[in-house]
Amino acid sequence: MKNLQLLAFANSSDAFGFSKSEVACAAEDTPLTIVTRIAPHVDRTYLRVALDGEFVTWNTPVADARELAFLPPVSGG
Amino acid sequence: MIIEIQFTADPIQVAAVALPSREIGAVIEFHGIVREMEGTELLEGLFYEAYESMARKVLETHLIELGELHGCAAVCFIHRTGWVPVGEASLYIRVASSHRAEALRFLGDTIDRLKLDVPIWKHNKPQS
Numbered sequence: 539m540k541n542l543q544l545l546a547f548a549n550s551s552d553a554f555g556f557s558k559s560e561v562a563c564a565a566e567d568t569p570l571t572i573v574t575r576i577a578p579h580v581d582r583t584y585l586r587v588a589l590d591g592e593f594v595t596w597n598t599p600v601a602d603a604r605e606l607a608f609l610p611p612v613s614g615g
Numbered sequence: 616m617i618i619e620i621q622f623t624a625d626p627i628q629v630a631a632v633a634l635p636s637r638e639i640g641a642v643i644e645f646h647g648i649v650r651e652m653e654g655t656e657l658l659e660g661l662f663y664e665a666y667e668s669m670a671r672k673v674l675e676t677h678l679i680e681l682g683e684l685h686g687c688a689a690v691c692f693i694h695r696t697g698w699v700p701v702g703e704a705s706l707y708i709r710v711a712s713s714h715r716a717e718a719l720r721f722l723g724d725t726i727d728r729l730k731l732d733v734p735i736w737k738h739n740k741p742q743s
Contacts, residue, residue, distance in 0.1 A: 547666055548736035586732075591669035593732070607666055607734075614663070614670075614694060614735025615647050615706050615726060 539564055542572070542600055545607040553580045554608065569606055570596040585610060616682030617689035620674055622667050624697040627707045634711065635689045641715040645722055647706030649699050653739055660700040666734035667696070677728040685721040687712040692725070694735060705737070 544559045551557040554577050563572055569587040573580060573596075587594055589603035600606060617635050632642055649661050678690055693707040708725060712718040729735070 545666065547734065548664060548738070588666075588669055588734075591666075591672050607669065609666070609734050610736065612730065612732060612734055613737050614665070614729050614733055615737075 542567075542603065543605045544572075544576075545605060547608065548610045548613075550580075550585055550608045550610050553577070563600060565601050566599050568597050568599055569594070572600070572606065573608075616679065616687060618675060618678050618682070619689075619691045620671050620678075621691075621693045622665055622670070622696050623693060624695070627693050627695060627704045629691075629693070629707060629709070632709070632711075638713050639688060639711045640713050641718045642709065642711045643715065643718040643722055645706070645708045645726070646704045647726075648704050649701050651701045656739060658701060658739060660698055660703075661705065662698050662738040663694070663696050663705060664736045664738065665694065665696050670694075670734050673733050674729070677733070678725065681721050681724050681728070685712070685717045685724070687717055687721045690721070690725070 539562050541560050542563050544561055546554040546557050561572060561576055573582060586609045587596060588607040588609060589600060590605050651658055687710050689711040691709040695705045699705045708722060710718045710721050
């Protein structure tokens with residue numbers, strides 16, 4: 539087990555109830571298994587996920603990543 | 616291609632143009648300004664949030680690709696974070712190339728890519 543930092547940006551922080559948190563997880567955990575465990579109520583359909591700043595799928599193992607980010611549709615500019 | 620990316624919580628300050636070579640024939644600047652009306656809402660400004668470390672990586676990948684595609688020589692990209700009042704710039708892009716057509720295409724594509732997947736968000740703060 540290891541600790542993974544969680545980042546929830548923009549309106550996803552309201553859904554998760556935090557903008558920054560930490561979770562204990564295994565290397566074979568995925569963003570999907572983590573969210574199912576810690577926040578099953580969150581609507582994932584509008585979110586993308588990133589591990590250490592790289593877009594990944596919901597089924598990508600976290601492996602040795604240190605940071606998992608939840609990203610709503612972007613709106614910069 | 617020379618790429619400069621900045622995020623700043625302060626009003627955007629632009630350095631004087633330093634041409635990267637004597638082959639530069641076009642320098643185009645874009646200022647994205649926060650407008651007062653967002654749909655039917657009257658705003659005092661917008662709040663910008665960025666996942667800065669990732670935004671830099673994603674943006675740099677896009678800029679390298681667009682630089683090769685359009686043959687531009689240099690780009691300076693600055694994005695505000697935090698509160699940006701109406702009338703101030705939230706975004707500044709300056710691109711230099713040999714000819715205007717390449718720079719204009721680069722600029723348009725950069726803004727399209729910014730709105731595609733660069734992790735920056737704005738929040739409306741309607742005037743109460």
